[in-house]
Amino acid sequence: xxxxxxxxxxxxxxxxxxxxxxxxLAGLGFxxxxxxxxxxxxxxxLAETDPTRARATAEAMARRLLANTVIExxxxxxxxx
Amino acid sequence: MKPGxxxxxxxxxERDMAIALERAFGHAPRIVWHTETDLGELDLLVLPGGFSYxxxxxxxxxxxxxxxxxxxxxxxxxxGYVLGVCNGxxxxxxxxxxxxxxxxxxxxRFISADCHLRVERTDTAFTAQWQQGAVFRAPMAHGDGNYxxxxxxxxxxxxxxxxxxxxVTARGEVTPEANRNGSARSIAGIFSPxxxxxxxxxxxxxxxxxxLGGEDGAPLFASxxxx
Numbered sequence: 001x002x003x004x005x006x007x008x009x010x011x012x013x014x015x016x017x018x019x020x021x022x023x024x025l026a027g028l029g030f031x032x033x034x035x036x037x038x039x040x041x042x043x044x045x046l047a048e049t050d051p052t053r054a055r056a057t058a059e060a061m062a063r064r065l066l067a068n069t070v071i072e073x074x075x076x077x078x079x080x081x
Numbered sequence: 082m083k084p085g086x087x088x089x090x091x092x093x094x095e096r097d098m099a100i101a102l103e104r105a106f107g108h109a110p111r112i113v114w115h116t117e118t119d120l121g122e123l124d125l126l127v128l129p130g131g132f133s134y135x136x137x138x139x140x141x142x143x144x145x146x147x148x149x150x151x152x153x154x155x156x157x158x159x160x161g162y163v164l165g166v167c168n169g170x171x172x173x174x175x176x177x178x179x180x181x182x183x184x185x186x187x188x189x190r191f192i193s194a195d196c197h198l199r200v201e202r203t204d205t206a207f208t209a210q211w212q213q214g215a216v217f218r219a220p221m222a223h224g225d226g227n228y229x230x231x232x233x234x235x236x237x238x239x240x241x242x243x244x245x246x247x248x249v250t251a252r253g254e255v256t257p258e259a260n261r262n263g264s265a266r267s268i269a270g271i272f273s274p275x276x277x278x279x280x281x282x283x284x285x286x287x288x289x290x291x292x293l294g295g296e297d298g299a300p301l302f303a304s305x306x307x308x
Contacts, residue, residue, distance in 0.1 A: 013229060014263070016189045065146060068139055068175065071182045071229060 001046045003058035004077045007067045008039035042066055051078045082162070082308060084110040085123040087153060089144045092131035092168065094284065101286035102127065105302035115147040125162040125305060126153055128169030130222070130284060140183060140225045141171030150176050162206060162305070163278040167223055170270070170280035179271055179280045180238070181230030183223075187263025191224040196261065196283055198246040198269050199253050205276045206308035208245065210300035216253040217297040219283035221262075226282040228264035228271075235265055245270035245279055 009015045015037050022036035044061070048054040058076045067074040084102045086095050095112070102110045111123060120126065134143035144150070150172070157163050157178055165173040173179045186192055195218050200211040211217070230238070238244055246269040248260045260267040262282070270281025285298025 014184065014187065014227075016185055016187055020189055065142065066138070068142065068182055070174075070180075070231075071184060 001048055001051060001054035002079050002081045003044040003046055003054055004079070005042040005044065005058055005062050005066050005074055006039060006077075007042065007062070007072050007074045008037060009071060010073050013071050039072075045081060054078050082106070082124040082305060083122055084125040084127060084305070085113045085120065086110050086127050086129060087113045087115070087149055087169075088129075089115045089131075089133035089147065089172075091133045091135055092129055094130035094167065094286070097284070098127055098129040098166070098286045101289045101298070101302050104289060105299070105306040107306075113149060115144070115149045118148050118152045120152050120156055123156075123161075125164065126156055128153075128163070128165040128172050129286075130167030130169060133168055133172065136225075139175065141168060141173075141175040144168075144172045145175035145177075154178060157273070157278050160275060160277055162308075164207070164305070165278075165280040166284055166286065167226075167282055170282055171225065173278065173280045178278055179273060180234050181228055181265075181271070183225050183282070184227040184229045185225050186223070186227050186261075188261070191222075192226070192261055193220075193222045194261070195219065196221050196269070197249050197251050197253075197259065198281075198283060199249040199255075201244045201247060202242055205245075205272065205279075205304075207272075207276075207279045207301060207304055209307065210304040214253060216249060216251065217285075217300070218288060218295060219285050219298055220287045221283040223262070223282055226262040226264065228262075228268045228282070230265060235268075238268070238271055239266070241274060243272045243274065243276075244268055245272050246281055246283075
């Protein structure tokens with residue numbers, strides 16, 4: 001299976017990178033852009049073939065290493081490899 | 082007290098730290114590699130600054146998972162002394178030995194400049210040689226030094242008097258301008274509840290010699306050597 005882990009700063013945690021991107025977009029003339037948040041996407045190729053177990057494994061990896069849950073939240077999507 | 086320096090690939094401030102420790106303790110610290118798990122007779126473990134594992138994923142995230150950190154955790158749980166500076170502080174938060182996290186500097190830029198720190202308490206092994214409220218100069222050099230913790234954690238740190246140092250002006254005042262990386266409540270360093278673990282972002286070890294512009298950071302090491 002393939003697992004895609006998306007890691008974002010939690011709401012309420014200042015994201016200066018997102019803010020800078022938003023300002024740059026405004027400077028380029030793109031109107032109507034609200035808040036911009038920047039995060040990370042981590043793709044994992046897993047030997048596991050069962051989607052439920054693959055998700056559980058990826059979630060364990062996210063809690064242990066891929067995300068710092070003090071400041072970040074994560075979501076896992078599982079798809080066929 | 083016997084000091085040791087814990088070394089990870091990508092760390093580059095260990096020599097400065099070794100000089101500061103040797104001056105204060107009178108003997109060279111043992112260097113502990115990240116794969117080691119036997120810390121022997123060491124009383125103080127120092128995690129110096131640098132860019133462990135290239136700051137990949139998050140600063141300190143990889144180092145926090147190394148074999149030596151299991152030994153550092155056990156040492157801390159036994160009441161041993163641990164000091165983390167800069168990347169070392171980041172590693173201690175990633176390993177859960179200190180609360181909170183270090184975010185990207187509020188202005189997004191890497192800051193390489195001197196700052197002033199105020200000593201918030203002096204009844205600890207790390208700060209005994211300073212006067213209460215003393216202000217000292219320390220170099221800082223980091224891109225991710227913006228201390229963050231949720232409100233409940235910040236309130237607990239303040240309520241239990243675990244803030245070690247704050248960013249202040251040369252006159253000791255907390256102002257937004259003196260807090261250049263945007264840290265919550267101007268926090269530059271914190272203690273563990275048993276006061277045996279200290280993490281801070283600036284580099285006292287880089288100001289322990291008059292030839293380099295001052296000895297403002299020396300009391301930290303003198304305090305530890307006398308503890």
